Amino acid sequence: xxxxxxxxxxxxxxxxxxxxxxxxxxxxxxxxxxxxxxxxxxxxxxxxxxxxxxxxxxxxxxxxxxxxxxxxxxxxxxxxxxxxxxxxxxxxxxxxxxxxxxxxxxxxxxxxxxxxxxxxxxxxxxxxxxxxxxxxxxxxxxxxxxxxxxxxxxxxxxxxxxxxxxxxxxxxxxxxxxxxxxxxxxxxxxxxxxxxxxxxxxxxxxxxxxxxxxxxxxxxxxxxxxxxxxxxxxxxxxxxxxxxxxxxxxxxxxxxxxxxxxxxxxxxxxxxxxxxxxxxxxxxxxxxxxxxxxxxxxxxxxxxxxxxxxxxxxxxxxxxxxxxxxxxxxxxx
Numbered sequence: 001x002x003x004x005x006x007x008x009x010x011x012x013x014x015x016x017x018x019x020x021x022x023x024x025x026x027x028x029x030x031x032x033x034x035x036x037x038x039x040x041x042x043x044x045x046x047x048x049x050x051x052x053x054x055x056x057x058x059x060x061x062x063x064x065x066x067x068x069x070x071x072x073x074x075x076x077x078x079x080x081x082x083x084x085x086x087x088x089x090x091x092x093x094x095x096x097x098x099x100x101x102x103x104x105x106x107x108x109x110x111x112x113x114x115x116x117x118x119x120x121x122x123x124x125x126x127x128x129x130x131x132x133x134x135x136x137x138x139x140x141x142x143x144x145x146x147x148x149x150x151x152x153x154x155x156x157x158x159x160x161x162x163x164x165x166x167x168x169x170x171x172x173x174x175x176x177x178x179x180x181x182x183x184x185x186x187x188x189x190x191x192x193x194x195x196x197x198x199x200x201x202x203x204x205x206x207x208x209x210x211x212x213x214x215x216x217x218x219x220x221x222x223x224x225x226x227x228x229x230x231x232x233x234x235x236x237x238x239x240x241x242x243x244x245x246x247x248x249x250x251x252x253x254x255x256x257x258x259x260x261x262x263x264x265x266x267x268x269x270x271x272x273x274x275x276x277x278x279x280x281x282x283x284x285x286x287x288x289x290x291x292x293x294x295x296x297x298x299x300x301x302x303x304x305x306x307x308x309x310x311x312x313x314x315x316x317x318x319x320x321x322x323x324x325x326x327x328x329x330x331x332x333x
Contacts, residue, residue: 022178032326043104053211056272075326079121095131113166137174156186181247199249202237208282267315277314
């Protein structure tokens with residue numbers, strides 16, 4: 001107390017007093033519908049293969065992938081992003097398994113579509129890196145460099161076979177110049193105007209992709225710095241954003257999510273299309289590893305990271321915790 005009455009006069013803590021109060025005034029909420037589950041399906045295995053760097057995540061068989069899709073639907077997850085892992089013997093310089101109608105990804109799309117129909121938005125990774133023996137996201141020229149325009153021709157073929165398999169959304173992740181426009185034309189040419197494009201608009205050359213390389217059995221030597229974005233750059237992302245929208249992107253994405261929340265916020269403020277963010281393998285692995293050591297509270301850390309991504313402007317979040325988080329959100333209601 002002093003001569004001016006009660007001090008301080010403004011007390012923001014009044015709105016933090018109880019769990020019910022904090023829940024009522026929360027500015028950002030997670031919902032199961034915000035979540036998309038990335039899932040890997042491996043050719044030629046009869047049991048799920050654990051991914052050592054991503055505890056709890058596996059390379060699915062076709063059967064266990066179907067079950068994972070059903071589980072996601074039951075939890076209220078909106079989408080599933082499928083990645084195919086072919087047998088090593090089927091990899092070649094052009095990534096032909098990626099455009100084979102009987103390739104593992106196309107087969108998996110048909111499996112999941114037959115299992116859940118339209119109850120789950122089925123998305124597919126549209127990139128060559130899983131299928132090339134050199135591990136790059138495109139075909140190489142005579143000097144061993146990724147040939148942008150030759151790669152676009154392959155992406156057009158991939159888009160068409162994935163659409164024919166029944167995918168709802170294609171996700172071109174290779175960061176080739178002009179990829180969205182070429183894919184849109186390829187889809188429209190075969191009457192697949194309803195297939196959407198989720199553009200990997202800002203995909204950075206990140207240190208956090210490491211566990212993913214194991215997940216897809218990558219054959220990569222070297223790096224992808226000539227086509228993925230420099231982590232130092234911001235304006236470059238906004239330029240990529242303008243180009244993707246001009247070429248016909250239906251949705252846009254920032255990847256990785258956590259280290260690039262500033263980029264995510266700028267993108268979200270700039271567009272009138274849905275914005276996604278991908279909480280990638282390294283982000284997942286760090287939380288799981290620290291939790292296993294007892295250094296952090298696993299569940300609280302998961303929810304905090306996802307809330308931060310949602311708060312920064314993502315309407316959709318690709319996360320390996322999607323089904324688990326959706327189930328826990330349902331229990332909170």
